[in-house]
Amino acid sequence: MKVLVIDDDVVSRMVLMHLIDSCGKFEIFEAEDGADAWQQLEDGLRPAICFCDLRMPRLSGIELLQRVRGVPAMQEIPFVLVSSANDRETVQQATQAGAAGYIVKPFQADQVRGHLEGFLNEALSGYRHVAEQPQATGERLDIGMDRLLIYLSGFQQQLATAGIELEVLLGQDAQADARTRLDKLHTGAQTLGLTGAANALRGLPSGPLALPAVQAALADATRAVLHQAGLVREALAQH
16 A cells, blocks of 8 residues: 655654554655655556645645645545644645645654554545435535535534544543534534444444544545545536
8 A cells, every 4th residue: 555755854754654654564655845746646656645744845735735636636645734733724724725634743653543544444445435415415405516515625624623622632531522522523424414424423432532543533534525525526517
């Protein structure tokens, strides 16, 4: 399974590659910045997931992700952006660009493992998208496809922000608050017709929540949002 690590800081790149390698057997590729990564992708590299630094010279993580999302053959590659910034504005900027996840430096093994398990286990087994047809969702909510796309983008931002908030809550052992946050996300997934995402968020064990399991559920939900958004864009393109 191919994983692409993009970071202009050599130490950060090597640490992240080591953490990925410790999580299983992966074919790890590296890029020294966004421009290097873009060249590799244009040359045909198709990783199952990318871990990409947010701020880099020549081509930033946001700029790279925007390019990738504009190419149909690359659109569904999950991008996990990494940065030392954890403010809400930066997280929202990342999710608006189409990031599937967000990791705050310094790296933690559980963070990396959670994203790998969430995305790559689906890739190994063959991703099966379980959701209401976008047109049916639009009719049920009495909205058009353009509005549904906005709602999906907003929900993706919620998931990314929740990832950071839940990590803090679980670090404080605030289990009840974490459950409340997950319940709200479950309701959002149901409202948007994302059946698989809702099941992932509701399917966590009834006992104490563990961060890797929560991260995996959030990754499942994010992948569902990205896939559904792609279907909505296809529907919009046909009209």
